[in-house]
Amino acid sequence: MGGHAIEVEGLAVAYGEVRAVDGVDLTVGEGEFMGILGPNGAGKTTLLETVEGLRRPDAGSVRVLGEPVWPRNPRLLPRIGVQLQASSFFERLTAREQLGVFAALYGVPTARVDDWLERVGLIEKAGSRVEDLSGGQAQRLSIACALVHEPELVFLDEPTSALDPQARRNLWDLLRGIHTEGRTVVLTTHSMEEAETLCQRVAIMDAGRVLVADTPAALVRELDAPTRIVVAGSDVPHDHLPAHEWPGVDAIEHEHDATVVVTRDPATVVARLAAVDRLDGVRVHTGTLEDVFLARTGRAYRA
Numbered sequence: 242m243g244g245h246a247i248e249v250e251g252l253a254v255a256y257g258e259v260r261a262v263d264g265v266d267l268t269v270g271e272g273e274f275m276g277i278l279g280p281n282g283a284g285k286t287t288l289l290e291t292v293e294g295l296r297r298p299d300a301g302s303v304r305v306l307g308e309p310v311w312p313r314n315p316r317l318l319p320r321i322g323v324q325l326q327a328s329s330f331f332e333r334l335t336a337r338e339q340l341g342v343f344a345a346l347y348g349v350p351t352a353r354v355d356d357w358l359e360r361v362g363l364i365e366k367a368g369s370r371v372e373d374l375s376g377g378q379a380q381r382l383s384i385a386c387a388l389v390h391e392p393e394l395v396f397l398d399e400p401t402s403a404l405d406p407q408a409r410r411n412l413w414d415l416l417r418g419i420h421t422e423g424r425t426v427v428l429t430t431h432s433m434e435e436a437e438t439l440c441q442r443v444a445i446m447d448a449g450r451v452l453v454a455d456t457p458a459a460l461v462r463e464l465d466a467p468t469r470i471v472v473a474g475s476d477v478p479h480d481h482l483p484a485h486e487w488p489g490v491d492a493i494e495h496e497h498d499a500t501v502v503v504t505r506d507p508a509t510v511v512a513r514l515a516a517v518d519r520l521d522g523v524r525v526h527t528g529t530l531e532d533v534f535l536a537r538t539g540r541a542y543r544a
């Protein structure tokens with residue numbers, strides 16, 4: 242622990258005129274769960290493919306687990322796992338056969354195939370053809386294919402896009418487990434919520450550049466955005482509602498039947514609300530990664 246799993250310096254990749262990756266510096270620590278967050282077209286996939294050694298950089302360098310990735314470095318293959326898109330499964334194979342192909346490629350004992358099917362919750366589907374799996378099941382199978390050889394470092398490209406909320410949460414649990422075992426995980430996503438929930442550190446990308454990389458908490462803290470405290474309910478006696486005169490209140494806004502307190506000192510305001518016994522209908526909103534994106538780009542975040 243403590244070393245770098247990935248070191249990217251001055252990386253640039255263009256498709257003709259399009260600078261998909263435009264001068265990226267990034268490090269990922271050993272054992273870290275790193276998120277690469279950005280809207281469509283930000284360059285996440287291109288960055289990931291270049292770090293995986295699948296694309297030749299136009300400029301800059303990439304080292305993975307202490308080794309250069311380009312030209313193709315066969316020593317790295319057993320040590321990294323790359324999740325393929327579910328659409329690239331071999332047709333007409335069952336889930337077990339599909340995973341078996343990957344196990345055979347890596348010289349992994351066949352017995353481990355069923356262990357992994359169990360692990361990703363697909364043992365009952367072992368005999369189903371891959372085209373008959375649901376979206377979430379197909380994603381879990383593709384993750385098992387990336388992990389069957391027990392790599393130290395795993396790359397996942399938008400593993401939860403197109404999943405319903407329940408399937409997404411199940412997949413989050415699986416990904417947490419994979420990380421808890423000590424693996425380094427790098428995941429791309431355009432979901433702010435996913436990045437905030439899963440990742441220890443997040444690199445926010447836009448237009449081929451990494452705008453900022455840090456823990457979600459630090460990104461939000463640096464933003465220094467005010468907290469919004471929403472006091473719901475029209476039944477609150479008027480003289481108990483938060484008002485401008487309260488200590489710590491920067492502004493008061495009215496929304497439907499709620500009063501919104503804008504404050505940089507939420508503790509003081511919440512304590513006062515507690516004293517008037519109004520904590521039932523109180524919701525506290527702090528800054529989010531969405532606000533961080535807005536602050537850095539001047540644009541609202543739209544995945």
Ligand SMILES: Nc1ncnc2c1ncn2[C@@H]1O[C@H](COP(=O)(O)OP(=O)(O)OP(=O)(O)O)[C@@H](O)[C@H]1O
Pocket residue numbers: 256259260261279280281282283284285286287288431
């Ligand atoms: N093979 C290609 N040929 C030409 N342009 C490409 C190619 N692949 C990607 N691009 C362009 O490069 C830019 C970055 O694309 P990339 O797929 O890396 O972004 P992304 O952040 O992964 O987006 P998404 O979330 O939509 O997958 C985009 O402008 C895209 O249109």
